Amino acid sequence: MANLFQSVRGFNDVLPADNAIWQYLHNTAAEVFAAYGYGEIKMPLLEHTELFKRSIGEATDVVEKEMFTFDDREGQSLTLRPEGTASCVRAGLEHGLLHNQQQRLWYAGPMFRHERPQAGRYRQFYQLGVEAYGIAGPDVDVEIIALSARLFRRLGLKDLTLEINSLGSSESRAAYRAALVEFLQKHEASLDADSKRRMLSNPLRVLDSKVPTTREIVKDAPSILQHLDDGSRAHFDGLQQGLSDIGIPFVVNDRLVRGLDYYTRDVFEWTTQQLGSQGTVCAGGRYDGLVEQLGGSSTPAVGFASGVERLILLLKAQGADLPTAAAHVYFCTLGEDGERAARKLAEQLRDQLPNLRIVLHAGGGKLQAQLKRADRSGASVALILGGEEAAKQSIQVKSLRNDAQQINCNWSELSGTLAGLLGL
Ligand code: ATP
Numbered sequence: 001m002a003n004l005f006q007s008v009r010g011f012n013d014v015l016p017a018d019n020a021i022w023q024y025l026h027n028t029a030a031e032v033f034a035a036y037g038y039g040e041i042k043m044p045l046l047e048h049t050e051l052f053k054r055s056i057g058e059a060t061d062v063v064e065k066e067m068f069t070f071d072d073r074e075g076q077s078l079t080l081r082p083e084g085t086a087s088c089v090r091a092g093l094e095h096g097l098l099h100n101q102q103q104r105l106w107y108a109g110p111m112f113r114h115e116r117p118q119a120g121r122y123r124q125f126y127q128l129g130v131e132a133y134g135i136a137g138p139d140v141d142v143e144i145i146a147l148s149a150r151l152f153r154r155l156g157l158k159d160l161t162l163e164i165n166s167l168g169s170s171e172s173r174a175a176y177r178a179a180l181v182e183f184l185q186k187h188e189a190s191l192d193a194d195s196k197r198r199m200l201s202n203p204l205r206v207l208d209s210k211v212p213t214t215r216e217i218v219k220d221a222p223s224i225l226q227h228l229d230d231g232s233r234a235h236f237d238g239l240q241q242g243l244s245d246i247g248i249p250f251v252v253n254d255r256l257v258r259g260l261d262y263y264t265r266d267v268f269e270w271t272t273q274q275l276g277s278q279g280t281v282c283a284g285g286r287y288d289g290l291v292e293q294l295g296g297s298s299t300p301a302v303g304f305a306s307g308v309e310r311l312i313l314l315l316k317a318q319g320a321d322l323p324t325a326a327a328h329v330y331f332c333t334l335g336e337d338g339e340r341a342a343r344k345l346a347e348q349l350r351d352q353l354p355n356l357r358i359v360l361h362a363g364g365g366k367l368q369a370q371l372k373r374a375d376r377s378g379a380s381v382a383l384i385l386g387g388e389e390a391a392k393q394s395i396q397v398k399s400l401r402n403d404a405q406q407i408n409c410n411w412s413e414l415s416g417t418l419a420g421l422l423g424l
């Protein structure tokens, strides 16, 4: 009972101060995606469970233990989407967007995974995702990485590392898998319990283990890059060439794998040292087999998803210049004449300065109490209008964040004065 009126564990509220940052991030992303010709798609939060089983893979952590799955009233098994790619392919197929076409799509929205909540890891989290269909690459692999780099640059994020790897074709990966299992079996006694289990079900995931002793062991594991087929090798070379051409630095990390089964060939992550073990802010790669696997014709595809909460944690950690939700102006009023004149004036100011955020005091009270509210609101300027000012069509303008003198100005000059003070 005690927790009934608290949010469900791992599900968070986002309050106005943070929403200003979310909106800024979302708008910046939408601009950058549009700059590369990507169109927005919105998919539902709920899908048939089978979609994720078939796409992400039965032996992945996500499907094995992280999905929010339930039977609805008709007894069909539904799942809150743990990621966007499967839904995007499903939607693309359903609406005939993928057959013999090129599509550049992006989406944004909440995803759900039953993981252990901690900083940068939640049960409802928000992703920005980008997917390109019908282009075999590596040109478009370079394109989506350039797009992600531009987004992070625009946001002013620093010290991100681009790590890339190739997982090869499913055939070359099978050969690598055998070599890896052989190696892991030799070291089985020293592996952690999870990795022992994964060694047979999903051995590549052992490379991604966060357990220090296991990490030490896999340092000596055979490299997937030694097992690449010629096509994947050429593709990976093309990616590196393309990134170099446009001056995007990268690190080849042959231990980089992805947690979902559908990836092939190029994969990449943007990582930071500043968020502990939740240091991946963006992850993606090629998934040429998925469209066919979900019933479409063979269609090359590549995409990424970026975690919004982690991007925001990083922006804050780096002291980036972030927007606030605070109003610019708090409008104090005295007496009925002052109040009525202020109401009209505030509406006029909103007409004249569409970006102005102005709070009109409500509820009456003494000037001192109103100014206290003005200060607490975070506004930079207070306006003060009483009956005396109203009679003269004038108003007091008081800076709240510096020692500038309070000035008295005419109503006709007010919007110009505010625009100047606030830099609007
Ligand atoms: P991790 O290794 O951190 O669990 P992942 O490989 O499971 O990540 P993806 O499925 O590739 O993650 O999702 C892409 C991005 O979404 C991640 O890089 C991360 O920024 C974000 N993300 C994934 N899971 C969570 C979560 N539970 N909470 C917050 N963000 C998440």
Ligand code: MG
Pocket: 259
């Ligand atoms: Mg995960």
